Amino acid sequence: MAMYPRIRQQNIAVFGESGSGKTVLVSSFYGPTQVGSDTNDLWHLVADKTGQGNRLLQNYLGMRDSATTPMPTRFTNTTYDFSVKLKTGEGEEAKKRPFDELRLAWHDYPGEWFEEDPSSDEEHLRRIDTFKTLLSSDVALLLVDGQKLLDNRGEEERYLKSLLGNFRQNLVRLKDDLLGDDGPLTEFPRIWILSLSKADLFPDWDVNTFRELVILKASEDIERLRSTLAELVVAPEALSIGEDFMLLSSAKFELQPSNGEPARIDLTQRVGLDLVLPIASLLPLERRVLWEERMTLPRKVVDTLADGADVIAAALTGTKFARVEKLLRRVAKSSQQADLVAKVLPLLADAIEVVGPKLQEMNEQARSEHQYLRAMVTQFKIDLESGVAEKVLRKQK
Template sequence: MASNKVLEQHIAVFGESGSGKTVMLSSFYGSEQEPQNIKEGAFNVVAEDAGQGTRLHQNYLGMKNSATLPDATKFTATSYRFLLKLKGESESKPLKAKPFDALRLVWHDYPGEWFEQDVSGPEEASRRVEAFRALLASHVALLLVDGQKLLDNAGQEERYLKSLLSNVRNSLVLLRDDLLSEGKPLVTFPRIWVVALSKSDLLPDLDVNGFKELIIEKVGDEIAGLGGVLSGLVESDGALSVGEDFVLISSAKFSPGAIEVAQRVGIDLVLPMAAVLPLERHLRWARADKLTTGVAKKLVGNAEVVAAAIGVASGVVAKLISKKSKIAGAVGLVLSGLTPKLEDVIKSAGAKLEAVDAAAATKRQNLAATLDGFRIDLDVGEEKAVLLRSPG
């Protein structure tokens, strides 16, 4: 959970075996380790597990220098924790001594094989349930559509897409009883399911709008069916976006004997989607009165961290936190006092910080600027037809 030191966001990546999950993760982490990014970026991305970081960086360098793809992982559910260490004053002080020294991205990688075939026995069935429980804290889920398989089924894309969505839907149906304690719907659950086209470099003429149209035309009913299954798992099922957001992903440009890792598409949107997209959507759902008490508590908890980080509405936050037992009655206070200010500050943080001397910038200001930079990244992604966010 998020603390008063780190803003923590979770993302879960779902895709069948061979859809590019490992390559995508390696491209994300490895590109952040490039000397130029380390030197010039507003933050440094550090793997909390050094061994994981070394393996991912090794995968990336293998692609970059030897055109070698990383080995596929099978039946292995892994969570990767990355710290985004913000640059600025007091850089040398311990994390615990500084307010909001970092953002944390937790990346959950769910084995594609568990969508495609039955488990081998009770032990594997138990591991599958535990793996899914581990990613319930995710704010965003990426559902990967394999660009190679779309090409293989050109003209009959629905054959592949229906199989993919049916496998995901059926897996969730099988997990339902194990995930719901006494049948009670889940408060914490990935509520934004983004449909992502992996290996998008194989389909250079398909922008995100065309991708959305392809999905809706070929498998609109299946998307609705998946949404129905997910809505049966969560409290406040109106606060759920399934197949309303789309993104193109390419981990590199692949050609015979060469992998050009610098030519990425959508990888740079992973952090903004994890950090900002949920905040935007939570605000929208709160204003539309789609949140019950339990889900509202979660929203207030996230808002508390961000508001404290960027120095907004601290008095309102304190009142809310003191009234957690009466949080339903406090939702109006969130809307009237906290969230409009929070949204406005995130949107205008960049402009407000232009006048701040960089040498005197605090970690609080750096976090505000980073969130604003992420918001801008999402806007640019839409302008380039790489990202398409839900309008509702």
């Protein structure tokens, strides 16, 4: 007998220098879902740790009601654990779905660790342990601080080279300890999205404007970072950096001319945060299909790359998961890579290829038939499409 609830966990790693807005972003991701301003009708977002949820909500309310930004969290590594719980769905419909609850682990890597050397052996070990906690993430967001871009207007390369160089050096310092005696890592974030935080400072920009600036000013630095990341992983050809970009803004900040402090924070004007769940859930599935179509990957890499792709695909297409499980068991008994591609890839490809009116139709049908999980996942895909269409997100092609 299956145990309930059946849980599917996704992980996302967020990297950014101190002051780049990581705490504000996660507070604005969570806060609206707790105060009645969230219009989503399919799921609740719940903080798994009550104290952590209260702190994020306090941060959000402080910004909303008194234009107070959260206190900096210096040298603090935090994993925020959220559960996405379906609002409805019982009985036979609930029994047939491939999973009941989606969990999101949001790993926040301390910004100061980009910029400063460890102060002790203990801190060095803590950095290694912290990095290891996020190795299960398929997706990493590398934040480009919009304020620092603005401060370096006309000489943006100074900031971008510093940001990318510091991060690369941080990885170089951790390399030997991460690899140990086993060599390159099989499980490691494969999708690195360059993300403009505080995008509200550039109201005339879309994601293409941001991408073109970064490539113009720092393409060689991106390539150096790619080379360093490639040294850490098995099958480095399955690695995306400098190919995915997004805009992120937690709110629109109106500043006081006298001191530059916030006079008002409009938290209704968010950018990109509604894409976090769709990106964590569906982008790894899309990228796995793309890479498997273009290259032959080692079996051990495929097994960890978007390791929830089967259940996500089943939820998206409405395929009976019992049939998917049977297929995967047959493939698992085979040592032939060709069997994996020939039998599993079409299922995953079917899930990502549905777009446009057909996707909208699937979503409406799932809602009308009370297939709540399928409605949620198809809504994620609709949101992902909208993010691309509205030029908030640009994905590898």
